[in-house]
Amino acid sequence: MTNLTDEQLVELAVRDDRDAFGEIVRRWERKIFALCFGMLGREDDARDAAQEAFIAAYKNLKNFRGEARVSSWLHRIAVNQCLTTKRRQKTRAEDHLNDEDGSEERVFIAPLMNTPSSRAEKAERMNLVRQAVGALPTDLRQVIVMKEFEEMTFQEISDTLELPLSTVKSRLYTALKQLRMRLERTPVEVV
Amino acid sequence: MSDLEKKMLNNEHHIISCELGSEIVAYLYGELSPEERSLFEDHLADCMSCTDEFAAASNARFSVFEWHKEEFVPLATPAFSIPYEQAAEPVRAGWFAGLGELLAFARSPIAIAASLLVVLSLGASVFYFAPFTGTPDKSSVTAPDQKVPAVAVLPNAGESGVLPAQAVDNPKAQPRVVKAIMTTKNKVRTQRYQNLTAQNTPNDNSIPVPFKKKVKKPSLGTYADDEDESLRLAILFDEIGGIRK
Numbered sequence: 001m002t003n004l005t006d007e008q009l010v011e012l013a014v015r016d017d018r019d020a021f022g023e024i025v026r027r028w029e030r031k032i033f034a035l036c037f038g039m040l041g042r043e044d045d046a047r048d049a050a051q052e053a054f055i056a057a058y059k060n061l062k063n064f065r066g067e068a069r070v071s072s073w074l075h076r077i078a079v080n081q082c083l084t085t086k087r088r089q090k091t092r093a094e095d096h097l098n099d100e101d102g103s104e105e106r107v108f109i110a111p112l113m114n115t116p117s118s119r120a121e122k123a124e125r126m127n128l129v130r131q132a133v134g135a136l137p138t139d140l141r142q143v144i145v146m147k148e149f150e151e152m153t154f155q156e157i158s159d160t161l162e163l164p165l166s167t168v169k170s171r172l173y174t175a176l177k178q179l180r181m182r183l184e185r186t187p188v189e190v191v
Numbered sequence: 192m193s194d195l196e197k198k199m200l201n202n203e204h205h206i207i208s209c210e211l212g213s214e215i216v217a218y219l220y221g222e223l224s225p226e227e228r229s230l231f232e233d234h235l236a237d238c239m240s241c242t243d244e245f246a247a248a249s250n251a252r253f254s255v256f257e258w259h260k261e262e263f264v265p266l267a268t269p270a271f272s273i274p275y276e277q278a279a280e281p282v283r284a285g286w287f288a289g290l291g292e293l294l295a296f297a298r299s300p301i302a303i304a305a306s307l308l309v310v311l312s313l314g315a316s317v318f319y320f321a322p323f324t325g326t327p328d329k330s331s332v333t334a335p336d337q338k339v340p341a342v343a344v345l346p347n348a349g350e351s352g353v354l355p356a357q358a359v360d361n362p363k364a365q366p367r368v369v370k371a372i373m374t375t376k377n378k379v380r381t382q383r384y385q386n387l388t389a390q391n392t393p394n395d396n397s398i399p400v401p402f403k404k405k406v407k408k409p410s411l412g413t414y415a416d417d418e419d420e421s422l423r424l425a426i427l428f429d430e431i432g433g434i435r436k
Contacts, residue, residue: 031250038219038249072239075246079235086232122261129258147220148255149263154222173216173248180251 006070014061021061025054028071032078039082049085053078132182140175147172215245219252383429 001023004012012020032053037046057077064073133141142161146152154172158165217223218231235241 030253031246034250034253035246036249037253037256038245041221068239071246072243075242076236076239078246079242083232083236122257125254126258126261129254130262133255133258144255148252148259154217154220169214169216172220176216176248176251179254180247183251183254 007066010061010064010066010070013058014064021058024057024070024074028074029054031071032074035075035078036082039079040085045085045089049081050078052085053081056081128183129179132179135182136175136178140171140178143168143171144175144179215241215248219245219248 001009001019004020004023006024006027009020009024013024029050033046033050036049036053037043040046040049053074057074060077064070068076133144136144143157146157146160152160154165154168157163157168161168163171214223214227214231218228218235223231235245
């Protein structure tokens with residue numbers, strides 16, 4: 001099953017092969033979760049949205065016509081799911097007279113899986129990320145650290161480094177791109 | 192129309208990859224305005240390439256976020272102790288710092304009083320030793336038409352050119368004498384220059400010579416000799432000839 005391509009897995013899943021769809025989920029769960037986290041800003045919301053996105057994908061397997069890659073198809077479903085979640089949150093906030101401030105606040109809660117294998121996988125991933133960040137050119141690493149570790153705004157980074165705002169944004173974008181390439185080059189081996 | 196809207200219009204048909212990379216990160220880190228965010232989300236729902244780019248950026252960002260959360264956040268903030276006793280030792284940071292220290296000292300009352308005393312003393316000495324600016328003693332001034340030997344700078348000097356004991360003993364007298372002689376010398380030079388000019392001009396007094404205004408001609412580094420009458424070469428040779436005689 002692991003040797004099959006995404007498209008082959010989808011073909012199998014369309015014929016009601018649940019293992020095939022399980023493999024798709026396993027391959028893409030982290031990336032879809034990351035996308036949802038990027039859009040929603042909260043881990044618990046992102047997890048719910050990712051779950052909803054995979055359910056929606058399973059329900060719409062027959063609509064996948066192979067015009068786009070499976071990844072793009074999943075991304076689109078996840079984006080739509082996140083937009084639905086946001087709209088729902090907005091309506092709920094208005095109904096409950098802003099019982100939450102509506103800000104995209106990060107909430108740290110316990111990880112979904114906390115098994116020894118998942119811990120080992122995470123440790124390995126952390127090691128890879130550390131190496132990938134360390135291998136970035138200084139100017140790119142600088143903006144990543146300022147943004148993620150110091151939680152500075154783009155304007156603050158721009159003022160600190162005396163760079164145009166657009167340069168800061170493009171540097172961060174390039175840094176994320178390079179990180180992604182380095183991380184994809186060395187996939188994490190699941191224990 | 193905002194930049195974001197313009198970019199979106201330019202990439203409406205997505206023939207090429209969207210140039211919204213910078214907006215993707217701005218959206219990812221929640222730094223778009225509500226209007227821009229809404230526009231970007233509408234675009235994201237329609238643009239496949241942007242969706243893929245956004246997913247990839249989110250993934251990379253989440254890796255860093257997770258690493259930060261797992262490895263950095265649990266770290267206890269280290270307790271920093273500063274050795275104040277050692278840090279209190281003066282550090283020589285160069286002449287500028289030394290100047291700062293000096294200026295700090297200069298603010299003390301003793302330093303101000305000392306400075307005042309020095310200034311007053313200087314003022315008094317300047318007033319006392321100030322050179323005489325009145326009419327020079329006629330006995331010590333050579334007549335304009337009298338030839339002044341270059342060696343005989345001081346009229347009171349003997350034939351050997353050595354100052355008389357009176358002049359050496361009385362140093363206050365020297366500046367006045369020297370100044371008077373220099374003034375005389377300049378007058379002589381001016382007179383000679385006028386004579387030379389008169390010789391070179393036509394001797395027709397009936398024709399009025401128009402006043403020639405000196406116009407400073409622009410020159411690139413060359414010194415205009417006619418600007419300084421005291422440096423005429425002919426006069427200098429005259430003087431040297433006079434000395435040799």
